[in-house]
Amino acid sequence: MRRILVPTDFSEEARNAYEVALAIARRTGAAIKLLHVVEGQYYTPNFSATGDTMVGNDSMEQVFMMQLLKVTKGRMQELLKAIPHQGVDVVEEVDVDKPISKIKRTIEEDQVDLVVMGSKGSSGLDEFLIGSNTEKVVRTATCPVLTVKQRIKDFNVREIVLASDFKREVRYAMDRFKTFQQLFGARMHLVYINTPGAFESSGNLRQKLEDAAEKYGLKNYTINVYNDVMEEDGILHFANDIKADLIMMATHGRTGLSHLLSGSIAEDLVNHTPIPVLTFHLK
Incomplete structure (x- = not known):
């Protein structure tokens, strides 16, 4: 792992993510x-966040934006000073864009x-109609996304939940998940949530998980079949039962009408659990 991106809006959750x-x-x-x-109403594609080039530089709108950028860059410097980062190469960027x-x-x-990324979570009509920026990144990013809500004084992952149906496409995410497990020397708990609408025998499901663990060369893991009414509830309940430090999931990243009608369990978890969630978008 060479490069980490931390988008910030200077909120408490974004600070926790940093x-x-x-x-x-x-x-x-x-x-x-x-x-x-x-992102403001005065943004134009020709505007430069550095102030080197501006179109209509005598307009009040552009002057306002330059003042806003000055204040924002000041807040960025305050953040860098407030949280020690000795031994870590940190660069900051402030830009005007979507x-x-x-x-x-x-x-x-x-x-x-x-x-x-930090996440405040959302619920109700606002979640259905708009969704958060974090959720949109989870849905579209081409690299893993780790979402954080609460402050974690010592981020030292010991117990990881990997929730999946363990179908063939999960292989695209498994190497990323294994790397994260190995980074912390954590134990991985493979879990299949058995729901009334798609019920299977526990014996068959446990064999499916054992086959997946062998196929992907997993180490330091447990096999779990957990019964619950809904997949999301089951993942949350299981994670709480084992006192998980992290939940890992692959997401199909549905967009548009398909997303609104079907939803995504990974995105729902990002919204609703205080436990950090690591997601990887399956292309």
């Missing part, structure tokens, strides 16, 4: 880019290995 990213960087030697994206577009472009251009 602290977790620093803990990971100290274990891996990775560099961190701390990114804040200003946040999701900028994050996706940065992932590609900087060859980012991991995005660490």
